[in-house]
Amino acid sequence: MANITFSSPIMDKDVTVYAVAGDKGTLLAIAKAHAIPIPCQCQDGECGSCLIKVTFLGNARPKAMALTDKEKLTLSVNGKLSRALLEKAEVEDLPPPYRLACQYIVRDEDILVEFSGEAGVEIDLRR
Ligand code: FES
Numbered sequence: 001m002a003n004i005t006f007s008s009p010i011m012d013k014d015v016t017v018y019a020v021a022g023d024k025g026t027l028l029a030i031a032k033a034h035a036i037p038i039p040c041q042c043q044d045g046e047c048g049s050c051l052i053k054v055t056f057l058g059n060a061r062p063k064a065m066a067l068t069d070k071e072k073l074t075l076s077v078n079g080k081l082s083r084a085l086l087e088k089a090e091v092e093d094l095p096p097p098y099r100l101a102c103q104y105i106v107r108d109e110d111i112l113v114e115f116s117g118e119a120g121v122e123i124d125l126r127r
Contacts, residue, residue, distance in 0.1 A: 003110045005057075006036045010117030019106050027052070027113065028101035039119035043102045045070030048078045049119035050101040055112040063107045065095050071103040080122065098122065 004027070005016040017034045028050055031038045041049040045068055056062040067075075067089055075081035080098035088094040101113070114123040 002106055002108055003057075004030065004106065005110075005112045006031065006034075006038075007112060007114045008037070008117050008123070010037060025105075026102055027099075027104040027106055030106060031101060031113075037117065038101050038115050039117065040102060041119065045074055045100055045103045047119075048074045048080075048100065051078070051080065051115065051119075051122060052099055052101045052104070053097050053114040053123050054095070054099050054104070055097070055114070056095075057110040057112060060109065062095050063109055065093075065105070065107065067096075067099075068103050071100050074100060 002019050003016050004019055005014055007014045015034065015036060017030065019030050028038060028040055028043065038052065039049045041047045072081060072086065075096070075098060076086070081096055085096040089096055101115075116123045
């Protein structure tokens with residue numbers, strides 16, 4: 001079970017939803033079910049329009065989470081997954097900050113999901 005807080009400049013306020021880990025498909029599916037307007041085009045890990053920034057809340061170490069090959073490629077091509085971040089993900093099981101909502105499977109941990117509202121455009125990290 002997880003609390004997922006969505007935050008974006010295009011939303012009037014942050015929205016927190018409660019999700020059962022693993023049984024609701026992707027983060028994008030959960031967002032759609034709650035009318036959270038994350039941009040999405042291909043919904044298949046190829047276009048990068050559903051770019052999100054994920055922050056793990058709480059003090060626990062983020063759970064290991066394998067990136068799909070599509071997600072690795074699309075994030076890399078869009079400059080959101082450096083070699084160092086990829087190595088951390090694969091060797092140390094530390095997930096990178098930028099993800100694709102259509103490829104992200106929710107785990108049993110509370111997260112903050114930020115998105116710009118523009119397809120493939122990153123959220124301003126200085127917030
Ligand atoms: S919607 Fe295209 S990569 Fe997620």
